[in-house]
Amino acid sequence: MQSVNDIKWKKGMNVGELINQFGKAGFQGIELSRAAEIIAKMKRDKAKIFVTFTSNMITSGMRGFFAQLVKLGMIDVIITTAGGIEEDIMRAMGEKFLITNFNADDIELHEKGLNRIGNLLISNDSYAKFEDTFTGMLEDIYKKEKRITPSKLLNEIGKKLKDEDSFLYQAAKHNVPIFCPAITDGSIGFHLYFFQQNHEDFIVDDIKDFKNMMTSTSWDERKGVIALGGGVAKHYAILITMISGGFDYGVYITTMTPFDGSLSGASTDEAKSWGKIKDDADATTIVGDATVFFPLAMTKALDILAEEGIIK
Amino acid sequence: MQSVNDIKWKKGMNVGELINQFGKAGFQGIELSRAAEIIAKMKRDKAKIFVTFTSNMITSGMRGFFAQLVKLGMIDVIITTAGGIEEDIMRAMGEKFLITNFNADDIELHEKGLNRIGNLLISNDSYAKFEDTFTGMLEDIYKKEKRITPSKLLNEIGKKLKDEDSFLYQAAKHNVPIFCPAITDGSIGFHLYFFQQNHEDFIVDDIKDFKNMMTSTSWDERKGVIALGGGVAKHYAILITMISGGFDYGVYITTMTPFDGSLSGASTDEAKSWGKIKDDADATTIVGDATVFFPLAMTKALDILAEEGIIK
Amino acid sequence: MQSVNDIKWKKGMNVGELINQFGKAGFQGIELSRAAEIIAKMKRDKAKIFVTFTSNMITSGMRGFFAQLVKLGMIDVIITTAGGIEEDIMRAMGEKFLITNFNADDIELHEKGLNRIGNLLISNDSYAKFEDTFTGMLEDIYKKEKRITPSKLLNEIGKKLKDEDSFLYQAAKHNVPIFCPAITDGSIGFHLYFFQQNHEDFIVDDIKDFKNMMTSTSWDERKGVIALGGGVAKHYAILITMISGGFDYGVYITTMTPFDGSLSGASTDEAKSWGKIKDDADATTIVGDATVFFPLAMTKALDILAEEGIIK
């Protein structure tokens, strides 16, 4: 068995070195280092990589990081929720999100037209501008297709964005499908509804996307999941691969823990009872804020893969 | 200001009495007592009551409790996820879910065809039987309507169930709409897909349900939300009422806390910055397992309302 | 295996009935019901019962509940921290603690001389009055014993309190030792120090109490631990019984979970690796606020024991 080693600071130490130290130090640092290695292995073994994330992660600076990862070929399938979609579009339009505090005065913020997400803010203005932009996009897309799946809709939107830091843009550019099973769960929902009021034959067909999700991988293909946070996105990914044998690699990063039985807090162990992750999969669960742990794990994994000439 | 009072046991003490003691004792007990009073107030003030819950709560015995609450007139609108729908149908079909432990051996469970949700189990058999039943239901419903909203679909399914303890059945019987914006996020998704393979014109139109959600309440109407757990269901409810002025009453029961910025852990305070809950709303957040705290809060609220002759 | 049963409300339902329902419903409700049964079993089997709790629980109304439990013979040994000691004395002196909110304005509270503990408050006045009272008590006790163990000190203090709702008083009255290994970790620490300044031969001998802790039980005796919250109190209890074979029964109620390796979040499972809890012990861990879950579990246990004629 590996022994515990002391952590030592060295001036200008790089992220990979510190995480290697974490891997022999204890607790979530060990899981973080394992996660980095599993992610590198996914790519090295040419597995198809599914990444799921919640909307708040797109409110944060992780948004551009996902874009970069798509560009580097580290992500093959994305599953997320509507909030993440609209916020990526807002950022692509030049809107800025702001930094505040967790204990900001919410009544005051409401009066100023600022909406709080943790210690971040999105202004009412951003939502107003989004409305115009998005409705214009729907007009164009509707001309091409009246009955469209969410993933096709997101692909068409992505092509229009032209922002290197937009994950929608990079996904469209690199043919990475984005699945969003609850596409109406955001202000996007309002705009899709209003559009349908004027175009009664406009349909967003989520059932058809279920087929696209299922055929995005096969029994023979090696596949891995990186589930950041929980919710519908995490559930949808592990559900789909159940019929193609389950994931071979799994990394969960969540702030929740399993004691309330929810899927959001469930570990990769629980997924094994369902066959959603294989019995012998390379899998681990990190408990912590994914907006810190994921870039850390990825940085080490990307450094390894760059060193091996597998990326860039 | 109210002082702290000591808790005292009395033989055969009823739930309401103990919660009243909690209300003057401390910490989450105070929030629990406040929540019970807010819920009673919602009903007394004839507010429209929205209840959201996650699937794992339907795996638990809360399933029949929701059915009873609908029957008592305590719930006007339900929002939940696909897992909860299929599990209610399975129970209505006579399937049993089993009790295990959080630290059960997942590999062993997988071999026995048992799928773990926290300390509960659903067998593969239950899913197999569900497939036949559900596909049969779709055949019937398709004959009446080819393009159907999720809420209509759930209403039609509910009518077929004939199980007093099914929340789908009670909701259909009492005209309580059930919204499920991610209707494909479960094995239901598989069956809807297979059905659509054979019936190409079969469409589940979620955008149309967005209208139904919006028109389920109005600016003038007093409205309250009870959000159990987080995820899409919680987000959808508070999103909708944003355009009808926000909720007047809010009770959140969640095991998450706000430090990662996710909506699941967000408190009723954060919702005020969005106008999703009014500045002066009667609102509170309880941190704890909703399958314990919700029946506790409801028991006190129902006892009060029964006493006042408002229910039963 | 036991199946999941639906929860049903019944007007005026008593706590025991609801918890029995929880025992067949799911998640933490199952652990709560198991805990109640383990506690009843401890008493029925005449086990020596160790209860540990953190200071914030004494700030709450659990303070008088512990007093009642000592009176009923449900607690044989107490381990807690200094904050709990001084707060019990303050309450016995007639001081009131107040109820506020978790998001109260801390700067404002500081200006008003109110100190916040979660959603409760203790005033600076209470601390000032405590100083006089406690110093007076030390004067008396010093006359009898100059070198005293913390448990003896707390026993002498308890005798002076004459408040039925004081756990220190009930413990002294019923010969229940109270161990407090960090006796200086509170304002008590200041007063002990000032007293020692004037009485150089005044010594509080904690090492001697280690012997008293060890001899409070024996290898042959059946023993159980109820650890509420974490910290030094929890650690001390399970440490001690390591040399008398480990606990036969264990109930942990904690809001923490094990992912950071701390003892506070450790489950009864981890304790088994140490032999601090026997391999085959009746043990469970509830994740939740102990000021809600402990009175719930105890109420069911006490109702059972009262029914069986074992208490009162």
Next chain:
Amino acid sequence: MQSVNDIKWKKGMNVGELINQFGKAGFQGIELSRAAEIIAKMKRDKAKIFVTFTSNMITSGMRGFFAQLVKLGMIDVIITTAGGIEEDIMRAMGEKFLITNFNADDIELHEKGLNRIGNLLISNDSYAKFEDTFTGMLEDIYKKEKRITPSKLLNEIGKKLKDEDSFLYQAAKHNVPIFCPAITDGSIGFHLYFFQQNHEDFIVDDIKDFKNMMTSTSWDERKGVIALGGGVAKHYAILITMISGGFDYGVYITTMTPFDGSLSGASTDEAKSWGKIKDDADATTIVGDATVFFPLAMTKALDILAEEGIIK
């Protein structure tokens, strides 16, 4: 207000760079970056720096990191619990702690004489060897002083250790006092007791250390606290400075959150109501595993201070 910036990976990126990106990205990354700046400021402003930590952190590789920090002059006062003391001594004796998994089989571990702390292990052998070593040390120390404070005891032990990676050794070498108000809360407690059995006049005087704690700082002196985890250590530090005006800087890193009223989960905000942290202090709370977040924050702080020529 600062806007959210996207995170970008760069090959070989150093820790400081990534944390600077976190500082403009969101959620706990923002708190992490703030914490690093506050720590650098503490040192730059020549504040007296108090660091508190729980025992599990010494089981991990943070043990040697604390030693290095003392050597670099970053820590002026340490407060911790008994477990941390004995584990540092074991490591100094050459004992190794091992890495396992959070879900290891505890019954099996017990049979193998391995004791679990999260995903780490300490063997029974290590405790056996510790007993001999420690008792020998007590013999020597007793000859010099029969009535000794815990901090003096730890200082004398530290001098004997001669291990550059031992925090006890570095603290003794650099005159950094270590306070341990619950010195008997570990196997050390057993050995102190057995020693006292044979040397009745041997006294560990914790009250006298209260004076040492109080005089370790003054009203005029600027002071900062870094509280890692919770418990007695955290409480003791913030208690002490209450009488010298409160801390000017505060960084808490904890996995707990405040909803149960415990001190362990309390934020730096709550401390302001007590005057334990000044109203206008530079303070922040990070929610996450300290064995990951503290080395991250420190690495950035040390890089800044090294750049400014303030350390090494």
